[in-house]
Amino acid sequence: MAEHSQTAFHSILYSRLHSTPHSRLHSISYSRLQSARYYSQCVHDERIRNIGIIAHIDAGKTTTTERMLFYSGQTRRIGEVDRGDTVMDYLPEERARGITITAAAITFPWKDHRINLIDTPGHVDFGMEVERSLRVLDGTVTILDGAAGVQAQTRTVWRQAGRYGVPRIVYVNKMDKMGADYERTVKEIAEKLGDLQPVCVQMPIMREDRIWGVVDLIGKKTLHWSDPQGREVIETDWDNDADARWAPGRIKLMEQLADLDDAFLEKYLDDPHLVTGKDLESAIRRLTLQTKIAPVLCGSSFTNIGVQPVLDAIVKYLPSPSERPLPKVNQDVVWKDDRLLALAFKVVHDEQRGLLVFVRVYAGVLSTRTMLRNGSRNIRERATKVMTIHANQFEECEAVSAGNVAVLLGLKNTRTGDTITAENECKNLNVQLAGIDVPQPVFSCAVEAESTSDDSRLEEALKIIELEDPSVRVTKDHETGQKQLSGMGELHLEIVGKRITRDLKARASFGQIQIAYKETFGKRTAETIQGEVDKDMGGRRFVGGLEYTVESTDELINKIEPSDCMPAIQEGFESALQDGPTASFPLIGVRIKVLRVDWTEGVSSLDALRYVAYTLLRKWCVNQSSRLVEPIMGVELTVPDKYLGTVLADIHAGRRGNVTETNTSEEGDHTVWAEVPLASMLGYATSLRSKTGGTASFSMQPLTYRTMSQDEESRILSSLGVIQPIKDA
Known part of the structure; x- marks a missing residue:
């Protein structure tokens, strides 16, 4: 089929989908209308959206996502968290607990666009899933609980998205809940999240303290959902009464845009009454892509109000892959768009299929015919199958083009964060994208x-x-x-x-x-170490030698240079660093640079290099002085005024904590941010509840590691039965 014919057929298909009566649309699965192969090939880059759903736990991420799938025609019925039949939370433990644990991915159509969506966890324990998803996304929908407002994990995931420069829109959910307050929540976005200016493109229509519909400030319409499943959206143009009520909100929207966008300012100054909805949408899109604003929408996903406009906003305001900068590679070259460049952002073991490698393709085309090169490990790989993603279901396709997310089968040694290119395009280039930050376990x-x-x-x-x-x-x-x-x-x-x-x-x-706990060397030290092995062990001859430098640093990780040195050598070093000299906790803050590898072809072996790397470094480590370091948590508390003094005193005196910031709301409640050792936070929920009569709340997340005081270290070592004296730092 010629390209223009494909495009025409694609347009006809979508027009049929979206002209289908709402009562029938929900039962149509896109995959039944055309194969994933055609779906992958015919959608142009500008019509692709790679987006994620991020939020605090229980803000309604999965509930919202299930509605998106239903209204797009991807599923026949709405999955519910309470029933345990959701598409996105498909692991047994997720359905049993009603929470998202892994980042599930799915592809579905919406108004001539393809949305590749990743639903991420909200619980702080699974922040790694959020981190590796944000690394490959082009935009996010941040969901807030309209009653709870901006919560602790909201701030965390918002900062994670900001670190990658990801454009964001905000959906204030649960407006059916008692105590939901849209204006207060928007104010909290400005005060607590800060880096993007919230811009309301909708207002809720409340009846008896519950949401009934929403006001579209851009199109000057009111939206109401008439049937129980929310399939039919009734739009009504503003009458005079509605205009008088909602016009101030539209004027505020225009003023915010005029302050930030010169092109819109000219139109606004000419005559604000002549500003069209298209003018507003264009300005909002420009500013969203520049990460200057975050458009704010509202609704109640559980009662099926407000989800379709969120899908519209994804298409209108979040970027296509081509509108995001190509990630930087480590080579001093200008990357050509037709050369394959991809990042593995997740690896899953499947009992039937083997390793499933989730990849984001940034440039070029990835197919089973291409011999791949893993630039992070300097090895060759080949994918036996390329598949599109539908939660825990996959559909095979011939190839995946730039801007898409896919799953590869057949890769043996690729890991999370690895860079994938084409072997014939990068034979002499060991290309690497920036990896994925992995937090230290606590x-x-x-x-x-x-x-x-x-x-x-x-x-x-x-x-x-x-x-x-x-x-x-x-x-x-x-x-x-x-x-x-x-x-x-x-x-x-x-x-x-x-x-x-x-x-x-x-x-x-x-x-x-x-x-x-971990250990770090008490004194800054550096040394050059060399050695070799030539011996028979277990009937095998081990021959090999190494020379390297080792030094202690103030960093929280260990570094082995060069990064592409033999995996066997890296494994030997990493194994030696697992047992510190004081209490056998893992060592951190060690930098190793390999200077020379002695290798005799036909005699030397990888096992010999692994052995000599381990034994030399282990021998050096046990003769060093080390100190214990402990995990420090970033703690956020919300405390009524009458208990503030009690809580602060407890953090300082009772928990070895340090208060870094406090903020007082108009209602008189205080938000406190502190850095507290994890050991001091055990059982804190019960203690805080007792001290404040259950009126205060808190959340915490891993922040860093710090050296313990001599007294605390002595106490920990005694509890572990370690009798060696503490060495001077």
Whole structure:
């Protein structure tokens, strides 16, 4: 089919979809009308939207997403969190708990556009899922609870999106809830989120304190949803009464745009009465893409009010892939659009299919015919299948073009954050995109097989868990053989444990969840180390040698340079750094630079290099002085005025905390931000409830690691039974 014929057919197909009566539209699945292959090829870049749903837990992300799928015709019925039949939350643990744990992805059509949507978790323990999703998105919908307003995790995910320069729109949900206040929530967006100016493009129509419909300030219309499932949207032009009531909101909208956009300012100054809806939409789009404003909409997804306008706003105001800058590569070259450039942002183990690698294609075309190059690991790979994503369902296609998200089968060694290019286009270029920031885990627990016959199954399960979730760490005490599983929180480790035993069918038991302390060298030190091995072990000859420098730093991570040195050498170093000299906690703040590798062809082996890397570094580490470092949490509290003094005193004196900022609302409540050791926050929910009569609330997230005081370190070492004296720093 010729290109113009394809485009014509595509337009006809969509016009049929959207001219179909609403009562029939919901039962049509797009995949039944045409194959994913055609769907992938015929949609032009400017009609693609790669967007994410981000929010605090329980703001209504999945509920909103399920309506989007239903109104677009992707599903036949509305999935409900309470019923446990949602498309996006498809893992058993997600449906049982009613929360999103992993970032699910799905593709669906809306008004001649394709939306690639990722629904992310709201719980702080699963921030890694949000981080790796935002890395590949072009825009986001931030959902707020209209009664709760801007909450702690809202601030976190908003900052994450801001770090990547992602344009955002805001949807104030749950306007059917008692206490919902649209104007207060918009004010909180300006005060607490700050970097983007909120611009209301809608106002809620409230009846008896519950939302009945919404006002479209741009088109000068009122919108009402007449049927219970919200399929039919009734639009009514403003009459004189409506104009008198809502015109001030439209004027404020125009004034905000005029302050920020010179092109719109000219039209506004000429005659504000002649400003059209198209003029407003154009200005809003420009400013949204420039990350100067965040358009704000409202509704109640649970009562099926307001979702279709959110879909319209995604199409109108969020960018296409070509409107976002191409991410920078590490090579000093100008990347040509026709050369393949992709990023692996998620890896999942599937029992039937093997490894599923989720990728975002930034440039070029990715197909099964292309020999791929993993620039992050300097290896070749080939995809046996390319598939589009529909939550836990996939549809095979021949190729995926720039701007799209897909799943690849057949890749053996690609991991989260790896860069993928075409082998024939990058033979002499080891191209790498910026990776994905992985947070340090702050909780850990012992894990062991229930019997020796279960050891191999548990080992395999732990490898899969680390592969799927980079924020999980598995370490092993080389003296006792005890394995430690580390993660971002108690819920995180609980979910990981269920995945190990139920999904991966490894019979294992887990110890008590504890704080994940680490060690760092007490004194700044640097040394050049060299050594070699030539010996028989277990009937095998090990030959190899290394020379490298090792130094301590103030950083919270370890660095091994060059980044593309042999994986066997990296594994040896990483294994040696798992046991610190003081209490066998993992070491951080170590930089290693490999200077020379001794390799004799036909005699040397990777096992020998792994062995010499481990033994030399381990021998050096045990002779150093180290200090314990502990996780520090960023804590946000909302406290009534009468309890503020009590709460602040408790943070300072009772919990070794440091208050960094306070803010007082017009209602007299105080928001307090503090940095507190995680060890001091255990049991804090009960304590805070007791001290404030249940009127205060808090949330926390991992912030950093800091060296402990000598007294605290001594107390921890005593509790662990470590009898060696603390060495001077």
